[in-house]
Amino acid sequence: MATLKERRPENVDGEFYVDRTCIDCDTCRWMMPAVFHRDNGQSAVYRQPKNEGERLQALQALLSCPTASIGTVDRPKDIREAQESFPLAIADNVYHCGYHSEKSFGAASYLIRRQGGNILVDSPRFTPPLVKKLEAMGGIRYLYLTHRDDIADHQKFRDHFGCDRLLHEQEIREATQDIEIKLRGFDPIQFAPDLQIIPVPGHTEAHTVLLYDNRFLFTGDHLAWSDRLQSLIAFRNHCWYSWPKLVESMHDLAHYSFEWVLPGHGRRYHADRETMGKELQKLLDWMKTEAV
Numbered sequence: 001m002a003t004l005k006e007r008r009p010e011n012v013d014g015e016f017y018v019d020r021t022c023i024d025c026d027t028c029r030w031m032m033p034a035v036f037h038r039d040n041g042q043s044a045v046y047r048q049p050k051n052e053g054e055r056l057q058a059l060q061a062l063l064s065c066p067t068a069s070i071g072t073v074d075r076p077k078d079i080r081e082a083q084e085s086f087p088l089a090i091a092d093n094v095y096h097c098g099y100h101s102e103k104s105f106g107a108a109s110y111l112i113r114r115q116g117g118n119i120l121v122d123s124p125r126f127t128p129p130l131v132k133k134l135e136a137m138g139g140i141r142y143l144y145l146t147h148r149d150d151i152a153d154h155q156k157f158r159d160h161f162g163c164d165r166l167l168h169e170q171e172i173r174e175a176t177q178d179i180e181i182k183l184r185g186f187d188p189i190q191f192a193p194d195l196q197i198i199p200v201p202g203h204t205e206a207h208t209v210l211l212y213d214n215r216f217l218f219t220g221d222h223l224a225w226s227d228r229l230q231s232l233i234a235f236r237n238h239c240w241y242s243w244p245k246l247v248e249s250m251h252d253l254a255h256y257s258f259e260w261v262l263p264g265h266g267r268r269y270h271a272d273r274e275t276m277g278k279e280l281q282k283l284l285d286w287m288k289t290e291a292v
Contacts, residue, residue, distance in 0.1 A: 002071025010039040014048035015072050016058055022069040025106025028061040030227070030267050036061065043069070056082055066102040066125075083129040087111045087137070091260065091270070094216055097124040101152035107221075107264035109152075112212055116192055117141025120163070121210060121218045122264055123152035131160060139163075144197075145179075146220025147171050147207040150264050166191075168199070170206035183208060200253060202246020203239055209253070217258040222249070223283075224266020232283040233266065236290060247287045254280050 059082035087095030
């Protein structure tokens with residue numbers, strides 16, 4: 001929990017602040033950029049919320065902070081409203097779960113609400129307010145894990161909801177050895193009429209991404225948007241397995257058409273299919289210039 005004695009001097013005066021336990025995961029900055037920014041390698045409050053709407057968004061960022069590094073001078077009386085606002089609607093039946101986990105270095109998790117059974121994409125923190133809302137929305141049928149890094153509280157969600165977890169067999173480690181559905185091979189998998197799993201090795205040995213409804217691409221740590229660069233990016237400096245494999249996977253991914261990039265780390269991006277294709281090609285052109 002954030003404490004006033006650890007409040008960073010980079011914060012402006014006022015109710016909200018970030019303390020020195022911040023791990024620079026970027027969560028608060030993309031959730032509420034009007035309040036939070038980066039200063040000296042960590043997040044800080046550069047402007048206090050101006051109205052109730054901004055205050056709600058700041059509280060949502062507070063709840064989503066994986067290290068509880070965001071605090072308020074006085075205990076917020078309206079915290080329950082923020083808790084009950086999750087999962088946050090993105091578009092159609094897709095939601096941002098919030099409640100990021102330090103175990104996944106603050107990676108985002110998503111909910112797909114669908115008739116064939118709801119899907120949790122990567123794992124948020126297992127916290128009672130979120131679990132209660134997920135129960136009310138129909139529970140969880142599948143927990144799809146993009147790769148080994150962002151598994152967080154997967155076992156608790158399995159134990160509570162009885163959901164089947166999906167993870168590529170080459171991503172399995174001791175903590176995930178009991179996964180129910182082990183994905184195999186490197187060919188695309190048509191898991192359901194509206195769900196396609198696409199292997200994209202590179203960041204890790206057998207990272208996969210999930211294409212839902214031919215519109216929403218859940219990309220884990222493979223592909224994201226950069227606000228600073230105003231372009232799609234791949235994480236060259238955080239490629240744990242093989243950059244050449246990642247480049248190859250990105251070329252394969254360019255054969256697909258989608259409208260949303262929904263990453264674990266990095267910013268999400270929405271564009272029409274033509275624009276998305278052009279942005280992906282710009283990324284591929286840049287990747288050609290990168291040394292192996």
